[in-house]
Amino acid sequence: MIRIGIVPDVFTCSIIANAHCKEGRVNRAVEFVKEMENSGFELNVVSYNSLIDGFVSLGDMEGAKKVMKLMIEKGISRNVVTYTMLVKGYCKKSEMEEAEKVIKEMEEELMVVDAYAYGVLLDGYCKVGKIDYAVRIRQEMLKMGLKTNLFVCNSLINGYCKVGKTHEAERIFMCMDDWKIKPDSFSYNTLVDGYCRVGHMSKAFKLCDEMLQEGIEPSVLTYNTLLKGLCCAGAFNDALFLWRMMLKKGLTPDEVGCCTLLGVFFKMGDVESALGFWKSILAWGFSKNRVIYNTMINGLCKFGKMDDAKEIFGKMMELGCLPDGITYRILSDGYCRIGEIDEAFKFKDKMEREAILPTVGMYNSLISGIFKSRKLSKLGDLLTEMHTRGLAPNLFTYGALISGWCDVGNSNKAFGIFFEMTERGFAPNIKICSKVVSCLYRLGRIDDANILLQKMDCASLGKLMMLEGFF
Template sequence: MARQPPQSFTNLFLRQNSRTIQNPKTQIRSLATEEFAQTHHQQKPDGLTRIAKEVSRVIRTRPRWEQSLISDFPNFNFLDPNFFPELLKQQNNVFLSLRFFYWLSSHNGFVPDKLLCNLIFDGLVEAKAANAAKSLLGFVDFSPEPGSLEGYVRCLCENGSMDDAVKVFDEMKRSGICASLETWNSALLGSVRAGRSDFVWKLYGEMVDFGVVGDLDTVEYLIQAFCINDNVSEGYRLLRQVLEDGFVPSIVAFNKLISGFCKDRKYSRVSALLHTMIAKNRLPDIFTYQEIISNLRNKRMQSEGFRIFNDLKDRGYAPDRVMYTTMIHSLCKMKRIGDARKLWFEMVHKGILPNEYTYNALIYGCFRIGNIEDAEELHKEMCCKGFKETTVSYNTMIKGLCLCGRVEEARDMFQGMSEKGIARDIITYNSLIQGFCKEGKIAESTYLLNELLEQGLQPSTTTYTALIEKLCEIGDVDEAKRLWKHMQNRGVEPAVQTHDFIITGLSEKGYVAEGTEWLAAMLKSKLRPRKQTLERLIHCLSQGDKLDEALLVLEYMFSIGYSLSERVCHSMVDKLCEKNSHNHETSLGGILQKEITTSEVF
């Protein structure tokens, strides 16, 4: 079980001036260099420096110098213990020096020097070459100095190699080496970025065991770890503790908690956090708003986001263009074009000019309510303002026109893109494919699918779904199944509803046995079919005198909470009366009794 912070957490470890930790890296490197120089300080022959410079030049300029270096200097002993230190000084390139070190190690009689290895190791760490430093540790049996290990840990954490970083911490712990606060925080931050809250609690527990006093950065990483664990309330409790002690974390900690509470729909906590931020002079930034808006996706939640947005404006916070655009886009998704326009004029009145993304958000909002004239007028205005037509702007117009049934106009815009040198992407093709399918123009949609494949674009689930639905609707189930196989062969995951389309299409064609097989495969994959799909299959099974199968599907339908429509119910009763089957009546009675009992329980 992951370790959790103790109850006396804030009393244990917060320190003043918490963000001014000295970085020991430069000092460590200079001390190592000084020690190396003192250890290897000998009277060198005059020619040694000259040869080191010449060898350094060869290493820098010749790609495969290893094959000819000895023949280039036939009378020189490269194993001279004074040579490599001199080369290292002349080379001033740790990667080339490491390559020479590996080459030298392949010769009999070469004994790696501990201080020399430490110097190379420190150079690799300073160059953020974590993998090269790791390979050196595996190649040579030496133990870096504690300060070097700390630098290595920070390097691993910055590279996201948290498993390796934790292993180094374990080795340091076994050797009784306690890292500096900077190194502990670096590891906590790396663990948070990797989503490894288990590492956070392990490392924090060891940090407490060593008696290391933490700072506000430490607090923030623990709060983020709580959020990773979906334990936002505990993170909020920790925040309140440090606030009571007079410490205020950075805006990052607040934003993470806000995001977590938005996901849990605890909007009172979101509002409380926003008010606390303002009171503590941690004014919400664009990322704060984005955390709120990105988590308020359905209409009720988006309305809550809009309320919070207005509340913060009333409290004196000034949103920027990005935030206005985000809110306008959100309102347009809710078809609240009137409110979106109010925000538009409000931002213009404040001297914040709309950009192409603001225009596109409002253009699509106009299309959504069927106001094509306003959408086209906005598009013209955007072009007149000097905004270049882009793939994004064309996609907005094409999708909007298709939404309003103006597919031919959308096709004209699509063709005009290539004439103007504007790239088409998968969204462009998908919008037009969906538009043609909506109009029943399968040939045009299929042509576009083939064209996007020829262009080297990877089709998405959306590309296929509209085509499969329309093919099943017109009875061409075989072509729909061929497309299904094609999308799977290309590694595209079918949408859940495509199963429903094919099952319904097969049922309509009278292929109820195959439709039942598709339903069984769907259930095996733990996918939930639509009510209409099950009803259609039940109807077709009963009309085909497959009452046993129809009753099985009916029982499953009740088990997942669906009710049977009156039309399908009458159809089944008529078929049972026609067959006059006592067994089927008994089975149906049992199913209905089970459904009644379940309903009473709930």
């Protein structure tokens, strides 16, 4: 612009700075602002607010504070928008104490804190599950003469649902009419989700009917929420009916819906329908969605359908959807479950060739697979490799080793691992205790078994006795 003789004004500079920030080029935006100032432009609070907003979007609160400091040095007055963006930034990072400090700073500078600023803080508390703090903020708003708005209502409904207090969320929803606030799709969907989380499916469907009466069409999000609720309630046939109804309404399924319905088929044990549904998923354009591939492969692996899982994996590669560590772990674990440890290691090797390192969870799965296949010669090298890579064993590692050594009849190894585990501060869970006690009884070491039983609480002891078939 300058080269062709057009001199930008402050408004134009603000737009350019904001554009850089929206594209994630915050540092370039800062450079641009400095260039403009060096060229004699006196930028205003709007330009600097754009920079702060950019840093907040990136979660860089230190960068945002540096811009604030620069504003002070240049004598540029900060406004409510400036501070509210900082509140928003701290809330996004769940740093609620810092967010409150910003509000206090606004009050100390005799700045009028508006309903939006308070609303952002209240919403932050709701999102971290501190609903009592959110209620306190609303009370402060009311004392200041600020009215409750839609944003605040939606935040409170979400906050109450998050902590399982759907009756309180329902109360806020009912009060909205008295407060002359019309619920929107977010209000309805949030409360529907709240009902589904606690298993109140009849209330969820009734609210959807009310939603329709108010002229708000249920979205894919609404259907996904209801699908998950029905699945959690074990109402799989109802979930399938709802899915068909959604398709009849012309709604296009998304990733969440597809994964949920795949889960329905696998929970019903209907692998054939899952494979049939898979063709529809590809037709809907999800050929490069890794999450859906992982869900499908995981379901097949749990049913021991490793040939089908391997075929889906091949299709995934063919269509250009790159597998991640989760994909490889699922397949490796699937082969471990059926005792095909060599195939499991092949996927571990493929994973490493892709520069993806195995997690402790994958090593745990391989340890179990080694014992299941009785190829114990692989165990030493695997444990050494795990140690070399700096991966410390967790409770499940010890559990896999103890269970494995017990299963192959090497009680001394099992007890050695058990004592190592306790010395390192790990408390054995019911499954580990079950194996050790069972092993001690088989060896005739009744006194040792009884000592271990005495150290367990009554609840754990009851579970143990049921696991081992004592009654």
